[in-house]
Amino acid sequence: MSPDVFSLTMPTSKAIATGYKALHQATQLLVAGLPEKAAEAAKKKALCNIPSRLGFQQPPRNASTVSKQLIVLLASPISTMSFAETMEKMEEKSEFNKGFLKRSSPPEVIETCYKKLSANAKAEDPISLIDIFHLALIGVAIDGLQKIPRCSFCPRFAAFETPFCREHSQSKLAPGTVAEKSARYRSGKIIVKQYDYYFRREPGFVDISKRNVSAYIARLLWLKPLPDEKRTMRAIKEQIAPSPRLIDRGCQNFCV
Numbered sequence: 001m002s003p004d005v006f007s008l009t010m011p012t013s014k015a016i017a018t019g020y021k022a023l024h025q026a027t028q029l030l031v032a033g034l035p036e037k038a039a040e041a042a043k044k045k046a047l048c049n050i051p052s053r054l055g056f057q058q059p060p061r062n063a064s065t066v067s068k069q070l071i072v073l074l075a076s077p078i079s080t081m082s083f084a085e086t087m088e089k090m091e092e093k094s095e096f097n098k099g100f101l102k103r104s105s106p107p108e109v110i111e112t113c114y115k116k117l118s119a120n121a122k123a124e125d126p127i128s129l130i131d132i133f134h135l136a137l138i139g140v141a142i143d144g145l146q147k148i149p150r151c152s153f154c155p156r157f158a159a160f161e162t163p164f165c166r167e168h169s170q171s172k173l174a175p176g177t178v179a180e181k182s183a184r185y186r187s188g189k190i191i192v193k194q195y196d197y198y199f200r201r202e203p204g205f206v207d208i209s210k211r212n213v214s215a216y217i218a219r220l221l222w223l224k225p226l227p228d229e230k231r232t233m234r235a236i237k238e239q240i241a242p243s244p245r246l247i248d249r250g251c252q253n254f255c256v
């Protein structure tokens with residue numbers, strides 16, 4: 001797998017813009033159908049009050065307005081540095097280090113960083129460098145979402161620099177003891193042997209594109225159902241219902 005799956009070479013300013021744009025677009029989907037007042041309030045909360053903390057009365061319609069201001073706040077030359085360089089600089093200030101990206105899949109990075117952003121989302125709190133850094137990490141992970149393959153054994157995302165997900169990886173960074181990791185690996189091998197009909201033969205690239213990434217983010221962060229989600233879930237359940245062993249082998253996570 002290419003080492004730049006997470007595009008750590010992208011300029012930090014681009015990572016920030018990518019992160020904010022995706023959040024902004026996802027909030028539009030989140031509030032769709034709500035009455036205007038409720039929509040504004042929900043949008044502010046979902047955007048971690050970033051626009052109001054930058055001095056905007058209402059969340060601007062245009063994501064680039066906010067992104068530009070955030071980039072200005074992130075002192076030059078950091079904004080023009082590659083993200084890898086910024087990461088090194090920020091390591092001491094942040095709870096994250098390089099290991100965080102290496103042991104996490106893009107959705108895990110997005111979820112974790114969004115939680116951190118939300119925790120600092122009080123309207124009166126000024127935006128900190130760490131907030132902007134978390135947003136940049138989200139941007140890097142969103143870029144990664146569109147490039148990272150699935151696990152060789154199952155439909156989960158592969159973890160950074162391995163062909164396997166955390167469940168099936170034997171890497172030091174994967175959770176559990178050596179014996180537990182081996183057991184999960186063996187189980188995964190059996191699953192893929194018996195049921196590869198259902199999976200792609202090679203680790204395939206996930207069908208997340210620029211077009212549907214915001215729907216995915218809205219699902220990941222706020223459990224906003226994807227279009228057709230109910231129908232898809234029903235179809236998956238019907239398909240695996242005759243195979244209780246498939247469910248026993250650890251596939252239930254995908255189907256509940």
Ligand SMILES: [Zn+2]
Pocket residue numbers: 151152153154155156164165166167168188
């Ligand atoms: Zn897997």
